[in-house]
Amino acid sequence: MKIVVLAKPVPDPAAAAERLGPDNRLDRAVAPTVINGNDEYTLEAALQIADAHPGEVEITLVAMAPANGAETLRKGLAMGAHRGVLVTDPALAGSDAWSTARVLAAALRDLEFDLVLAGFDTSDGVGGVVGPAVATLLRLPCLSSAARIEPDAATGTVRVRRISPTGFDVLEAPMPALVVGTQLLGTPRYPSLKGIMSARTKEVAPRSLADLGLSADGDGAVGGAASRTTVTDKRTPPARGAARVVRGSAPDAAREVAAFLAERRLV
Amino acid sequence: MAAAADGGGTPGIWVIAETNPDGSLAKTSAELATLARTLADGAGTGATTAGIVVAPKPGGAARELATYLPRVIAVVEPVVADHAWGQPAAARIAEVLRGDPAGVILAGAGPDGRDAAGTLLGLLDGAVLVNATAVSWGQAGPQVEMGVFGGRLITTSTFAHGGWKIVTVRPNVVTAVTAASAGSVEMRAASGDLGLPAVRVVDRIEEAGAAVSIDDARIIVAGGRGVGGPEGFQLVQRIADRLGGAVGATRAAVDAGWVPYAQQIGQTGKIVKPQLYLALGISGAIQHKVGMQTAGTIVAVNRDPDAPIAEFADLIVIGDLFEVGRALVEELGPR
């Protein structure tokens, strides 16, 4: 079975150093880059499928990112993915969701797969639309909000537990299919020392736009210049004032909290 | 706007409606409908608004939506009764829209809304702006605000595209207000091939005792690792009951199995914007902060005065959450 994990290199939210450049595009040079949190969950799900079927599962990471994305993907390879494909091209800087989906779909057309896994959303985009858009462009069934992924190679189908407002819906579709995964898939493993060593020799194949048969201009252009949305303005939200600090006995503190809530008409 | 760019027709502002499990209209869809009217006012003469409901029995939700919009198209699609909603619904919505000049599509930013938006993006070859916290009408179309970088920055974006413009909108961005008069409902039978694979629902698993949803709660009382276990969360629940709020949690509490994932707030949980956020035993890690920092008022109880949450709370009680929590239950009295 072949599984592709769409893994986006994003600025590390924990570093809180993200910023926009003068062109109002994400300054991808400034912040340390990590694999998007939700994409680590889907990678973990793929690795668990591989663990359950030793030797039968091949996992490929696919990303669209600047060239240094190869180093970010290395962590996913150290966790156990077998290889990576990095679509990288200067013309892709500033791509919108539509471009991104087109590029990822083109990259997938060049690969063999039974399952494509996308994350619920990205920490830098928070859209959650790229997965369903890629599925649509490739006419794949889309199984979203997955808490569990169970492919069955024998029947060629995949079952997914989709989070619903009242519990879970169990979805089933023929493969190849695209699954959008969530944190409930499981805590991502740490790379082992052996994994880190072997990741060094794993391949991250670079792909340019031309390699994918796409172009940054003309009909059907993708990339920053063809972006269909523009950031026109930015502002910093007003800072909260310093917190009122309450110490003392619990009853006194509770009384002060209740008074504070009443003052703000919250009770 | 689009009418001129595309050379014809009146641009529409379309609302993609979602339904609750009982078939009624989702609260966020009423909000989107209200927003659509405001945008049409901003767009001026010629702008029209309409809603689309795709369901096995769309009538009820469609009539409800028509209290907000002049025109509602209800597509009867039996397939979505036992198939995942997003793909087949979007395919039917695209059929409705294809005959019209490219306009604006408003969808929810939740799980179903994003599935529909992403699918429509592919089907209509459109453009999308996501996760809007405010939408207004600019010079040439919708102007969309969203919080980025964990809320440290608010950006405004516009479309540079003559085709379909899709916006996913967060809950509680506007307050739903019905229109002066009710609109019409046009029922349509779905027919013909979907053109997209439909994903079968083979089983539905109900989780016992689903809690009050945090999605659009006015007040959230949230607990973290400091709450210590399910028993501790009973105290959190009691405080929430006294305040008329919902219970939220950090990932630490969810990972420990004390609280279901549906109640997790943060980067890989939900983003919420209640009027009051009361945090008990929560350190305020950045991945949690991004999910709640736009709350109106933030009150924290933490025994560590140096916990990061002290930096973005409006009031912090330095003390034991169990002692302070029980005293607060007393102080607030029965609701």
Ligand SMILES: Cc1cc2nc3c(=O)[nH]c(=O)nc-3n(C[C@H](O)[C@H](O)[C@H](O)COP(=O)(O)OP(=O)(O)OC[C@H]3O[C@@H](n4cnc5c(N)ncnc54)[C@H](O)[C@@H]3O)c2cc1C
């Ligand atoms: C990719 C990724 C995604 C993540 N997504 C999320 C997310 O969506 N949501 C989220 O919340 N986290 C998320 N996290 C985890 C996040 O980094 C923190 O680990 C988590 O938020 C900590 O939860 P906590 O505040 O409950 O626990 P802790 O950080 O352990 O804090 C517990 C606090 O309770 C206080 N305390 C303890 N006992 C008491 C007492 N008796 N009385 C008063 N105070 C007490 C302590 O002083 C401490 O400040 C994510 C992490 C990663 C890497």
Ligand SMILES: Nc1ncnc2c1ncn2[C@@H]1O[C@H](COP(=O)(O)O)[C@@H](O)[C@H]1O
């Ligand atoms: N540049 C990218 N490279 C690889 N995967 C991506 C990229 N952008 C989005 N994705 C995938 O699509 C999911 C949703 O992204 P988004 O719609 O941007 O929130 C992510 O979790 C990834 O799995």
